[in-house]
Amino acid sequence: MKVLVTVKEVATVEDDFEISGTEIEDTYLDYDLNEWDDYAVEEGVQLAEAGDDVEVVAVTIGPERAEETIRMALAKGADRAVRVWDDAIEDVELLDVETKARLLGAVVEDEDPDLVLSGVQANDDSFGATGVALAEDVGFAWAAVVNALDTEKVLDEGVASVHRELEGGVEELTDVELPAVLTIQTGINEPRYASLRGIRQAQSKEIKPQSLDDLGLDAGVVESSLDITAMYEPETESEAQYFEGDAADQAGALADVLRDKGVVGE
Amino acid sequence: MTDVLAVADHRRGDLRDVSLELLTAGRELADASGGDLHAAVISGDTDEFAEKLNREGVDAIHTVDNGEEFNHDVYVQAVEALVTDLDAEFLVTPNSVNGLDYAPAVASRLGRPYVSDAVGLDYDDGTLEVTREMYGSKVETTVEVEDGPFVVSIRGAEWPAAEDIGDAEVSAFDFAPDEDAIRSTVNGFEEVGGGDVDISEADFLVSIGRGIEEEENIELIEELAEVTGATLSSSRPIVDNGWLPKNRQVGQSGKQVTPDVYLAIGISGAVQHVAGMKGADTIVAINTDPNAPIFDIADYGIVGDLFDVVPELIEQFGGDPPSV
Ligand SMILES: Cc1cc2nc3c(=O)[nH]c(=O)nc-3n(C[C@H](O)[C@H](O)[C@H](O)COP(=O)(O)OP(=O)(O)OC[C@H]3O[C@@H](n4cnc5c(N)ncnc54)[C@H](O)[C@@H]3O)c2cc1C
Numbered sequence: 298m299k300v301l302v303t304v305k306e307v308a309t310v311e312d313d314f315e316i317s318g319t320e321i322e323d324t325y326l327d328y329d330l331n332e333w334d335d336y337a338v339e340e341g342v343q344l345a346e347a348g349d350d351v352e353v354v355a356v357t358i359g360p361e362r363a364e365e366t367i368r369m370a371l372a373k374g375a376d377r378a379v380r381v382w383d384d385a386i387e388d389v390e391l392l393d394v395e396t397k398a399r400l401l402g403a404v405v406e407d408e409d410p411d412l413v414l415s416g417v418q419a420n421d422d423s424f425g426a427t428g429v430a431l432a433e434d435v436g437f438a439w440a441a442v443v444n445a446l447d448t449e450k451v452l453d454e455g456v457a458s459v460h461r462e463l464e465g466g467v468e469e470l471t472d473v474e475l476p477a478v479l480t481i482q483t484g485i486n487e488p489r490y491a492s493l494r495g496i497r498q499a500q501s502k503e504i505k506p507q508s509l510d511d512l513g514l515d516a517g518v519v520e521s522s523l524d525i526t527a528m529y530e531p532e533t534e535s536e537a538q539y540f541e542g543d544a545a546d547q548a549g550a551l552a553d554v555l556r557d558k559g560v561v562g563e
Numbered sequence: 564m565t566d567v568l569a570v571a572d573h574r575r576g577d578l579r580d581v582s583l584e585l586l587t588a589g590r591e592l593a594d595a596s597g598g599d600l601h602a603a604v605i606s607g608d609t610d611e612f613a614e615k616l617n618r619e620g621v622d623a624i625h626t627v628d629n630g631e632e633f634n635h636d637v638y639v640q641a642v643e644a645l646v647t648d649l650d651a652e653f654l655v656t657p658n659s660v661n662g663l664d665y666a667p668a669v670a671s672r673l674g675r676p677y678v679s680d681a682v683g684l685d686y687d688d689g690t691l692e693v694t695r696e697m698y699g700s701k702v703e704t705t706v707e708v709e710d711g712p713f714v715v716s717i718r719g720a721e722w723p724a725a726e727d728i729g730d731a732e733v734s735a736f737d738f739a740p741d742e743d744a745i746r747s748t749v750n751g752f753e754e755v756g757g758g759d760v761d762i763s764e765a766d767f768l769v770s771i772g773r774g775i776e777e778e779e780n781i782e783l784i785e786e787l788a789e790v791t792g793a794t795l796s797s798s799r800p801i802v803d804n805g806w807l808p809k810n811r812q813v814g815q816s817g818k819q820v821t822p823d824v825y826l827a828i829g830i831s832g833a834v835q836h837v838a839g840m841k842g843a844d845t846i847v848a849i850n851t852d853p854n855a856p857i858f859d860i861a862d863y864g865i866v867g868d869l870f871d872v873v874p875e876l877i878e879q880f881g882g883d884p885p886s887v
């Protein structure tokens with residue numbers, strides 16, 4: 298059985314930052330494995346540990362810098378990786394969901410996995426949509442916002458029996474046929490830290506570069522029909538009264554408010 | 564080709580709030596484009612839902628009778644059929660968990676870009692401008708889409724609910740799903756997050772977020788809760804990490820709380836968190852980042868390090884801060 302895990306290197310922004318044009322200046326960005334994808338990788342690795350002969354392949358669309366992040370997935374137990382990149386992609390500001398789904402779809406067609414695990418959302422642009430769009434594109438079944446997966450049923454019966462986490466503490470119990478794409482919610486498992494041994498082994502695992510050409514796609518596929526025309530810091534709607542001074546002053550002022558509201562038992 | 568289609572959200576017999584907000588957002592688009600506003604409701608007690616959706620500004624309501632609960636395979640087919648049949652220029656869906664499960668697939672089928680989680684929509688002369696947030700609400704962006712049909716999902720609680728009773732024409736939409744294309748089965752529901760404490764009953768919540776960094780440090784907040792007689796709650800990552808049980812989680816997928824005072828410590832104020840606590844009477848936030856979105860809804864703010872402020876606060880109430 299083959300499990301494909303989509304992983305994205307996401308940018309996080311420092312507390313103070315500057316915007317130039319429609320982008321945050323790179324010096325204020327740090328890069329990391331998307332939180333949701335960390336859980337997806339773990340779920341894939343747990344399947345591999347529970348079953349015989351399960352291969353876990355990580356796939357990303359990202360520049361060379363993203364290799365560092367994809368090595369993290371390899372260090373945590375993915376067997377090998379695919380990195381899609383191309384000059385034509387570099388020129389696009391933001392890949393819309395459909396574009397990403399087509400690029401990842403070409404990898405799915407190439408790899409022919411039984412199960413694709415992706416994250417509910419990417420922490421930076423938060424479309425929350427790539428996994429489901431990918432499933433539709435490649436004709437797989439799917440389930441979004443999965444916070445429990447029955448490992449045995451996947452391995453033995455070829456069915457993904459999942460919980461979908463709905464709003465307000467309610468979960469939906471759903472079965473989907475394989476092949477399927479599941480978008481993984483945080484909390485589904487406890488992502489492991491990469492061990493030193495894992496990090497060492499990851500160095501010798503394959504990261505296969507794939508250009509549009511390699512995937513049999515032409516440059517038209519990355520033509521975005523979305524355009525970011527402005528980026529700005531939202532005007533603060535804050536009407537908060539701030540407590541000034543050192544920590545003791547601040548705590549003193551807050552204590553007065555709490556006593557005043559009558560919520561603190563004496 | 565100027566009409567708008569808004570697809571209602573419901574679960575287990577209840578129309579969800581966002582459904583009426585969709586009508587407001589949809590009406591704005593219809594006014595801007597000069598089209599009609601259509602609402603659709605799929606599955607469940609469609610007659611009852613249609614009555615509730617019949618608000619001022621809605622021109623037509625389409626019902627699709629098919630089972631009781633949401634099934635994305637049915638929704639994808641039905642919504643695609645509706646958009647095509649109505650020749651709608653705009654499809655507006657909720658950015659709810661079920662929305663996440665069907666809207667991207669519909670957009671993909673229609674061959675149109677999907678813009679999710681809109682907090683603002685502006686249509687002018689063939690171009691749709693969507694306002695959405697990025698980087699955990701640190702920035703807002705304007706995303707432009709040219710040429711319809713447009714597919715957007717809207718964030719909950721951003722548009723007011725449509726209020727007054729309307730006189731839309733209600734009709735059953737003629738639709739039968741292709742059963743072979745239904746590859747998912749919903750077997751039921753499960754309630755989670757029960758147990759010994761009910762944070763939604765508390766008058767005073769001391770709530771902790773990822774700013775606490777390590778499990779051991781939670782002791783500090785427990786001590787604060789102890790000396791102030793508060794109940795301890797948290798944001799999601801704390802529960803995901805297994806540091807506190809699920810019944811302590813505030814937010815979209817946890818509990819909705821309305822205490823007299825909500826003290827958010829090291830919580831950024833992500834939309835899914837705020838959904839659970841914005842109804843608190845008084846909101847206080849302690850955060851090192853002066854731009855953290857939690858301050859937008861706070862009544863009182865402390866820009867500072869929780870590891871400095873919380874021990875002082877414990878002392879204010881005669882406690883002895885643990886060293887963390
Ligand atoms: C479908 C879905 C459902 C979700 N449901 C929920 C939900 O029910 N509840 C929920 O909470 N989230 C939910 N989330 C997750 C949500 O999007 C955020 O990821 C989460 O709320 C972030 O939690 P946080 O604020 O604790 O962490 P972060 O966003 O990481 O914020 C940590 C904050 O701590 C501050 N900080 C750091 N160090 C210190 C210090 N020493 N002193 C003071 N401040 C400090 C930082 O400045 C930052 O603002 C959901 C997400 C999805 C996609």
Ligand SMILES: Nc1ncnc2c1ncn2[C@@H]1O[C@H](COP(=O)(O)O)[C@@H](O)[C@H]1O
Pocket residue numbers: 303304305306331333334356357358359394397414415416417418419420422423424425426427428
């Ligand atoms: N550039 C990318 N490379 C690989 N996977 C991605 C990429 N962008 C998004 N994904 C996957 O799709 C999920 C949802 O992302 P999004 O729809 O952008 O919020 C992420 O958690 C990833 O698993």
